[in-house]
Amino acid sequence: MGAATTRPDRLERFDRAERNVHWWSAALVGVCLLTAAALYVAPLATMVGRRSLVKDIHVASGLALPLPFVVALLGRWRTRLRQDLRRLNRFDEHDLRWLRSLGRDPWIERGKFNAGQKLNAAFSAGALLLLLATGSIMKWYSPFPLLWRTGATFVHDWVAFALVIVLIGHVGKALGDREALGAMTGGTVSRAWAIRKAPRWLAEHDEAAAGR
């Protein structure tokens, strides 16, 4: 990419489209969680009240959640996003070793994402799809068998519960590595960071730059 040649000490980790998907999705998830808390956590529910309005906001932001991702995949700007999705999907020998040692094996050469980040992406994608599906059943329950509404509520509650825990971990990790967080706000990381955190990605990056 141009960034690598003009500013060789900085590498572009996430392009504009990816950052937009991330932050729009994060905002919508945030609204969903806040409204969910106002509907679900008893002390908040009594304080905030206005169940009808809060419910409408929750449903609207939930239904809008796939939009940033879908729009990003439709446009010409999808190349980077698709490439990173392939990376997140595939677990190679290094990743499996990462999983077995929980990241402590010193011989792991990390690519652009480590196995924990890949699992987080997969879990979040699965969780959001489940929340969307079960939320839709809760909202439009009439075509479905009677028991499904209770079952959908049950799944919705537990998946949301698990997602909150994973999200706390995700945010905690981001705050613990300001440069990784900077990649999602400004788009780039330093070469020094890439050597430490993603050496195989750096090698790929330099190979591609040299070959161009």
Added chain:
Amino acid sequence: MARVEASEAAAGAGGRAGGSVDGIPLGRRVVLGMLGLGAAGIVFGKAIQDRLARLLSPDLAALLPSGGRFRIYSVVGFLPRRSADAYRLRLDGMVERPLDLGFADLTGMPATALTRDFQCVTGWRVADVAWRGVKVRDLLDRAGVRPEATALRIHSFDGVYTESLTLDQARRDDVLVAYEMEGKPLSSPHGGPVRLLVAPMYGYKSLKWLDRIEVLDQVVPGFWEKRDYEIDAWVGRSNGRSDDPT
């Protein structure tokens, strides 16, 4: 599992040596696995939830998403509060003698005790809740309902929430104006000092923070009933649900 992964990883590495996207598609499998589990959860969730509610202690159940506890709902932006001393219940409309009763007037009337499951239309159910109050029928008889009346419109002092009952429904033995729950004065979050309890129907019929009972010649849909909930809200026979009757 490990052997399959290893062989697929080898196949993947052989297919695309050196590239950045080699390896097994574990991400996709995690997503598909979650969707499979979720689908099973939708179908079997009610059975699992019922078992969990029985297994977990109430303290633990309060921390986890499960069905066996009260959730406090309010449709306005605050928790309505009124002391027992300041409390008044009005019963008016198509009656011979409109009533305006204080808390002591209610507790002075013949009391009815009732222990029943409480079922919310959103799925949670609390087993064996003990209530105490006055039969709505006794209040209606005291006020003298005029013959052309057919229904009640019930108002909450939250200023927004309303409910409806036909006169036949309101005259049942298990329809109370309740002022005690689990042997204690009804707390504010649970609708105190006085609420309606329509035991055989879903929770939204049991209007909290009871202010006024209006006797009418037609059913006027209540707050949620204007938002697609059913007016005749029998537990297990309405709102697309099949819960055990309460």
